[in-house]
Amino acid sequence: MQRLLHLFHIPVMGTGHSIDTPIRVAPFGISSVISIVDDVLIEKIRRFYCEKYNLLFVPIAKKEVDARAKRITAYLDTVHQIVHMKIEAIKKLSLLNENDKQKYFRMLPDESPLKSIYHKLLKVKDNIERKKLEEHLTEWILPGSIDVNIMAKVDTVNYDKNGTMLSEEFSDAKAALRGFANSCLSSSIVFSAGFNRSLYGYIAQFKDFYRDKSGDLRKKIILKVSDFRSALIQGKFLAMKGLEVSEYRIESGLNCGGHAFASQGYLLASIVDEFKKKKEELTNQIQPAILEFYKKMGWEYPESAMSHVPLITVQGGIGTSGEAKRLTKDLGCDATGWGSPFLLVPEATCVDEDTRALLMNAKKDDLYLSNASPLGVPFNNLRGTGSEEWTRRRAENGKPGSPCPKGFLVSNTEYSQKPICTASIEYQEQKVAEISKMPISDSEKNKLMNSTFEKVCLCQHLGNGALISLGIEPKGKRPQSICPGPNIVWFDREYSLEEMVDHIYGRGESLVSADRPHMFAQEVELYVNYFEKLIKTTELNTAGIKYLEKFKENLLNGIDYCLDIAKKETFPDENLQSIPELLSVQREKLHKLMSTVFEKVA
Numbered sequence: 001m002q003r004l005l006h007l008f009h010i011p012v013m014g015t016g017h018s019i020d021t022p023i024r025v026a027p028f029g030i031s032s033v034i035s036i037v038d039d040v041l042i043e044k045i046r047r048f049y050c051e052k053y054n055l056l057f058v059p060i061a062k063k064e065v066d067a068r069a070k071r072i073t074a075y076l077d078t079v080h081q082i083v084h085m086k087i088e089a090i091k092k093l094s095l096l097n098e099n100d101k102q103k104y105f106r107m108l109p110d111e112s113p114l115k116s117i118y119h120k121l122l123k124v125k126d127n128i129e130r131k132k133l134e135e136h137l138t139e140w141i142l143p144g145s146i147d148v149n150i151m152a153k154v155d156t157v158n159y160d161k162n163g164t165m166l167s168e169e170f171s172d173a174k175a176a177l178r179g180f181a182n183s184c185l186s187s188s189i190v191f192s193a194g195f196n197r198s199l200y201g202y203i204a205q206f207k208d209f210y211r212d213k214s215g216d217l218r219k220k221i222i223l224k225v226s227d228f229r230s231a232l233i234q235g236k237f238l239a240m241k242g243l244e245v246s247e248y249r250i251e252s253g254l255n256c257g258g259h260a261f262a263s264q265g266y267l268l269a270s271i272v273d274e275f276k277k278k279k280e281e282l283t284n285q286i287q288p289a290i291l292e293f294y295k296k297m298g299w300e301y302p303e304s305a306m307s308h309v310p311l312i313t314v315q316g317g318i319g320t321s322g323e324a325k326r327l328t329k330d331l332g333c334d335a336t337g338w339g340s341p342f343l344l345v346p347e348a349t350c351v352d353e354d355t356r357a358l359l360m361n362a363k364k365d366d367l368y369l370s371n372a373s374p375l376g377v378p379f380n381n382l383r384g385t386g387s388e389e390w391t392r393r394r395a396e397n398g399k400p401g402s403p404c405p406k407g408f409l410v411s412n413t414e415y416s417q418k419p420i421c422t423a424s425i426e427y428q429e430q431k432v433a434e435i436s437k438m439p440i441s442d443s444e445k446n447k448l449m450n451s452t453f454e455k456v457c458l459c460q461h462l463g464n465g466a467l468i469s470l471g472i473e474p475k476g477k478r479p480q481s482i483c484p485g486p487n488i489v490w491f492d493r494e495y496s497l498e499e500m501v502d503h504i505y506g507r508g509e510s511l512v513s514a515d516r517p518h519m520f521a522q523e524v525e526l527y528v529n530y531f532e533k534l535i536k537t538t539e540l541n542t543a544g545i546k547y548l549e550k551f552k553e554n555l556l557n558g559i560d561y562c563l564d565i566a567k568k569e570t571f572p573d574e575n576l577q578s579i580p581e582l583l584s585v586q587r588e589k590l591h592k593l594m595s596t597v598f599e600k601v602a
């Protein structure tokens with residue numbers, strides 16, 4: 001079992017909102033995840049922090065060979081250096097004074113052995129014994145993990161300055177992976193948003209992803225997954241190359257931030273339960289292939305690693321300590337991920353003041369699943385952002401679309417052989433011209449136009465909030481986008497880091513109202529609403545109806561499982577009683593929606 005200082009982590013949030021989160025929270029033992037999609041943003045943030053901490057900054061020009069990977073490596077090494085500077089500074093402090101050293105131990109979970117020693121030290125009066133205890137605790141002050149995230153399918157092919165296609169190793173995802181692999185970090189890379197066989201195969205080129213003689217892995221693999229089958233398939237593929245998955249990170253399909261990858265009606269509680277029941281399969285079916293690979297390569301697989309069991313963690317919509325305990329103490333997860341609530345913690349995330357104010361005042365209807373992403377994947381959005389206003393004004397002024405200086409999300413080839421972005425000026429101008437010539441009514445044209453204009457330049461806008469927050473760029477000229485999960489609506493002010501950590505562990509008064517529905521109930525509502533939209537976009541032929549029926553069946557099975565959970569003993573700060581009432585309403589709505597489908601085809 002891997003040792004965890006904390007029972008939670010802070011997941012990746014956009015390209016910019018967790019870009020420097022490890023610098024902020026890793027010195028307190030809290031693990032977090034940086035997006036390494038945007039090397040242009042990363043280079044700007046690296047310059048800022050090198051200047052702030054008087055570190056040498058040597059610019060890496062975009063035209064340099066392998067610039068993307070080099071920029072990522074340089075930034076991750078800089079983050080590592082700053083975190084360890086902060087850790088060393090904390091170690092030198094006295095535990096007898098109110099300072100960050102005390103804060104480090106105060107924030108640990110109550111069941112932590114280190115926390116117990118800390119409380120003992122505060123009561124000890126003998127100076128010699130107290131000094132020994134403090135020395136022991138100081139030795140155990142370790143940073144949280146500085147992890148990184150790659151959206152596996154965002155793997156654009158790149159070109160040199162002459163327009164010649166570069167070789168496969170210079171694609172976006174592979175260059176980002178190489179940037180992490182070449183860094184000094186001993187941490188994890190999180191692969192999300194799909195299964196990229198070519199990318200996974202490329203991992204095998206880096207020795208740090210394999211165990212050393214002592215059994216350690218310098219670089220670990222975390223897979224963000226939506227179900228057990230996906231986890232097993234990807235785990236087996238990696239195992240054929242001797243690569244181990246250190247953690248399977250389960251995420252709700254809809255009750256999350258960022259891009260939403262809805263399952264076919266499978267609810268988080270049921271998915272987590274399947275992992276609990278089949279956890280041994282993730283070792284028994286995968287480890288033999290790993291051992292065979294090491295044998296084939298003539299490597300010795302360390303005896304100390306034979307008992308390795310991957311961690312199972314879960315994230316998406318968790319809002320109370322009771323829900324976290326449900327997932328860990330009842331459903332068998334090792335830890336939880338808390339994302340969106342940390343957007344309201346300035347000590348943890350990089351959010352500009354205007355956007356944070358929108359988040360604090362957001363109502364339920366202000367948070368919605370949009371079509372803003374150029375990837376064509378539903379995207380969690382917030383109404384009233386600078387990005388939304390800027391995009392709308394351009395369309396109204398007859399200049400739709402955005403410049404596309406980065407091109408990380410280019411994928412469309414409707415109007416060109418070389419992929420372009422659907423949020424770009426180049427694409428939208430041609431799309432508008434095409435729609436204008438269509439032999440359809442004006443209302444239908446407007447509908448198609450609005451659908452086109454909804455696409456947003458996420459490459460730029462998701463990073464702008466960080467640039468504004470750090471004072472690198474002025475507000476007004478940099479439209480900001482943000483992608484919180486629906487759960488953010490229950491948090492309505494700024495919080496300190498310690499306040500949020502205490503909330504996660506159930507220490508003190510809850511930060512959310514007692515009538516907040518359980519996360520499982522909220523997810524059901526999100527899926528039923530999604531099903532309602534799905535009916536409108538699904539062709540009602542034999543295959544379409546079969547898909548909808550299966551979706552409904554899976555959803556009903558998940559509802560039944562949630563109702564079984566509602567009968568169990570409640571954890572403190574867990575609103576189990578909200579589940580039966582809300583699910584009865586959603587079950588009835590689901591049946592009515594399916595009835596309308598049969599009426600349409602009758």
